Amino acid sequence: DTEVTQTPKHLVMGMTNKKSLKCExxxxxxxxxxYKQKAKKPPELMFVYSYEKLSxxxxxxxxxxxxxxxxxxxxxxxxxxxxxxxxxxxCASSQEGQYQPQHFGDGTRLSIL
Amino acid sequence: DQQVxxxxxxxxxxxxxxxxxxxxxxxSMFDYFLWYKKYPAEGPTFxxxxxxxxxxxxxxxxxxxxxxSAKHLSLHIVPSQPGDSAVYxxxxxxxxxxxxxxxxxxxxxxxx
Numbered sequence: 001d002t003e004v005t006q007t008p009k010h011l012v013m014g015m016t017n018k019k020s021l022k023c024e025x026x027x028x029x030x031x032x033x034x035y036k037q038k039a040k041k042p043p044e045l046m047f048v049y050s051y052e053k054l055s056x057x058x059x060x061x062x063x064x065x066x067x068x069x070x071x072x073x074x075x076x077x078x079x080x081x082x083x084x085x086x087x088x089x090x091c092a093s094s095q096e097g098q099y100q101p102q103h104f105g106d107g108t109r110l111s112i113l
Numbered sequence: 114d115q116q117v118x119x120x121x122x123x124x125x126x127x128x129x130x131x132x133x134x135x136x137x138x139x140x141s142m143f144d145y146f147l148w149y150k151k152y153p154a155e156g157p158t159f160x161x162x163x164x165x166x167x168x169x170x171x172x173x174x175x176x177x178x179x180x181x182s183a184k185h186l187s188l189h190i191v192p193s194q195p196g197d198s199a200v201y202x203x204x205x206x207x208x209x210x211x212x213x214x215x216x217x218x219x220x221x222x223x224x225x
Contacts, residue, residue, distance in 0.1 A: 004156070042117075042202060042215035043157070056212060090156055098208060099145050099164050104156035 003027055004105035006091050012111045015081060021108045023074040023091030032074040033102060034066060035090040043090055049074060050096065081112045116140045117205050119216035127224050132190040134219050136203035139184065143205040147213070148177060148188045151200045160201075161188070193223045 004025045013019050023032065031050050035043035048056035049068040063085075065077040074091055088109055092102040118137045126132045134148075144165040149157035163170040163177045163186070170177050176189045190197055200220045204213040 006156075040217070042217050045212060048212065092156075099162070101147050101159040101162055102213060103159060104149075106154070106156040 004091055004093055004103055006089075006105035006108050008108060009106065010109045010111075012113060013078070013081065014113050015083075017081075018077070018079045020078065021076040021089055021091075021110075023076075023093075023105055024072055025093040025103070026072055027093060027103070028071075028095075029093035029103070030071060030096045031094045031100075032068065033092040033094075034074070034076050035092065035104075037088045037090055037107070047076075078110075081110075083112050086110055086112045115217070116143075117203060117214045117216040119201075119203060119219050121219050122217070123220040123222070125222045125224060126193045128195055129192045132188075132193045132197065132221055132223065134188040134190075134201050134203075134221065136186045136188075136216050137184060138186075138205050138214075140205070140207060140214075141184065142207040143214075144208060145206040146177070146179060146186050147204045147206075148175075149202045149204065150197075151202060151218070157202055190221075193221075195223045195225050197221060198223050 007022045034046040037043045046060045047066045052068045063080050067075040088107045090107045092104045094100045094102045147162040148160040150160050151157045161172050161175045163179050168179050179186045200218045202218045203216045206213050
């Protein structure tokens with residue numbers, strides 16, 4: 001069982017919809033991450049939060065909007081997505097500092113119609 | 114440009130034999146390396162790590178070897194079991210901030 005929980009597991013939405021992906025961890029980790037993974041490709045980092053503050057934004061389009069309401073929760077708000085945004089969205093968390101592995105959730109499979 | 118590469122997309126091994134998965138990197142600043150295992154419909158699961166001050170780390174059936182001069186690491190699984198069948202990703206980090214760069218993965222099949 002993963003200790004990082006992502007909901008929903010699957011999401012189908014139209015290009016004009018607004019939806020949110022949610023991620024939760026109770027391991028006391030202070031760093032949280034969003035990744036995007038396309039089929040047969042490695043995960044690509046989107047955002048990093050450290051102590052609930054956005055520390056890395058990998059030039060992600062503004063139609064993706066992250067939010068970290070507290071140390072256990074991480075959201076990704078979606079608006080006006082494009083078909084090419086269809087992918088697996090993975091959340092991860094880790095202890096702060098060097099040499100700390102990231103622990104992943106099972107992801108949300110997103111399909112844009 | 115891909116900084117972490119796994120040149121073998123797939124590997125098949127007989128049960129009980131050794132599985133060797135390889136990973137190459139280009140950035141000499143990478144100092145922390147991990148291996149993840151991924152089953153279908155699940156997220157990557159952390160398997161084993163190694164920092165650049167070591168050249169070997171062992172955890173049960175899993176051993177990771179790091180050759181800094183060759184910018185190469187490998188994961189050895191001995192003995193291989195059918196439950197090890199999964200996609201294996203290597204990942205590397207260049208220090209604090211913990212940004213990881215992932216390889217493209219190797220799909221391991223262990224044949225009973």
